Amino acid sequence: TTIAISKFEIYYQRILEYLSQNFRTATLESTAQAIFFSKQYLCKIIRTVSGKSFSNLLAEVRIEKVKQLISENSYSLEIIAEFSGFSDAAHLSRTFKKITGISPSAYRRECGHNK
Secondary structure: OHHHHHHHHHHHHHHHHHHHHOOOOOOHHHHHHHHOOOHHHHHHHHHHHHOOOHHHHHHHHHHHHHHHHHHHOOOOHHHHHHHHOOOOHHHHHHHHHHHHOOOHHHHHHHHOOOO
16 A cells, blocks of 8 residues: 555665664664564565665665765775775675676776776
């Protein structure tokens, strides 16, 4: 029903706010606890509103933070990976390319930072 969808959209915004503020350390469990929903219900909200899984949504939130860091400074990918919650620069690079279609270094060149 329309009411259920709008309620889900409100919950989804709360989830996005939490992930945006806690992107470095957020997990499915910590997010569910913070929003006061079960993990299953949280996943249902995300899937219903966005069509994504929790892990895909979290990766997209992290990549948005990475894009901001790349465009605003010349930190190394190792430092950016550590700051943004990725296990290492290689994991960051794979995820970045999967989501954006280009490598972090190509994105950096587009932004005018050549480090």
